[in-house]
Amino acid sequence: MIGRLNHVAIAVSDLKAGIATYAGVLGAKVSEPQEEPDHGVRVVFVELPNTKIELLEPIGENSPIAKFLEKNPSGGIHHVCYEVEDILAARDKLKAEGARVLGDGEPKIGAHGKPVIFLHPKDFCGTLTELEQI
C-alpha cells in the first residue's frame, strides 16, 4: 500500500543551527524557512536526490513538537512520511486493521499542500508515521 518515502522529519530547537548543519556541514540544498502556524512549526526542506528531510522548529505555545524537544533536547527524528495514492482508502484499511489515526481521523492539508494523516507511533514500531496522498 505505501509507496515512496516522502520525507523524514527531524525536530530541532534551533532552526538556524539545523540549516547550518545541513547546508553548511553536509553541503545539502536547503529551502527558505516556511511558517506553518496551523501545525505549530517553522520548517525547511532539505532536498536530497531521492527524498527530503524536513527540519521542524516549534512556534507558538502549543506546538506539538515542543514536548518532543523537552524529551530530546538535542533534537531527533520526529516522524517518517510515506506516499499513498488514496489517503481515504489507506486510512479506512488501516483502521480496519486496528491502527489508530491521530486527531479526528480526517486528512489535513500538510506542508506540501497535499492531504495527510498521522498514525499512532505505538502501532508502527514506535515511530510517528505520516501518510501523504500524492
Ligand code: CO
Ligand atoms: Co511530515
